């Protein structure tokens with residue numbers, strides 16, 4: 775059955791105390807009731823410019839740090855531009871493609887990177903990008919728990935991002951990951967019409983029966 779109930783934590787404050795617990799404009803139409811952080815996560819474009827205190831951002835990164843990774847390699851790295859490092863944040867902002875101009879408002883931008891070879895034997899680490907994804911998801915879910923919103927982006931200049939990595943001590947063994955915009959939820963009315971329309975569109979997913987093949991193909995798990 776499709777659940778359209780808003781999560782009961784909706785009226786609580788996020789853990790950071792910065793804002794009420796966040797939830798998407800349309801409740802996530804999940805096929806089962808999920809843990810609140812998953813149920814209330816979405817990728818917004820309306821962000822407040824209000825600064826996010828460093829200790830809160832550090833908690834998000836601490837959540838990322840505790841993600842599982844193959845051989846406990848922890849191939850992820852994060853470069854953070856926030857209100858206390860406005861020049862570096864501007865450097866990250868300048869990487870964004872025009873279609874992600876909305877993210878320039880974000881008080882925190884994080885550029886991620888991943889080490890493509892194992893430290894123990896320098897062989898290619900086939901699953902390193904997957905490990906980065908797990909760490910990023912931890913960060914996103916912690917953000918929701920804190921009353922923040924976070925939106926990942928692949929739309930930025932990868933070649934310029936690579937130069938930023940090199941300039942900041944991450945050598946050629948590191949690849950560019952994604953950019954994440956983080957902040958408090960913003961006013962949807964501050965967006966231009968086309969972004970507002972996208973922001974208010976119901977979110978969707980492929981049905982579970984399409985992506986989960988119980989017992990292999992042909993068994994839909996019912």
Ligand SMILES: Cc1cc2nc3c(=O)[nH]c(=O)nc-3n(C[C@H](O)[C@H](O)[C@H](O)COP(=O)(O)O)c2cc1C
Pocket residue numbers: 815816817818874925926927928929930952977
């Ligand atoms: C690796 C990755 C790259 C993405 N790149 C962009 C992007 O450049 N711009 C954008 O607006 N959204 C981007 N998104 C957000 C997706 O569009 C969004 O997650 C998807 O539409 C599902 O919506 P939801 O996160 O609200 O559930 C990206 C998401 C991921 C995971």
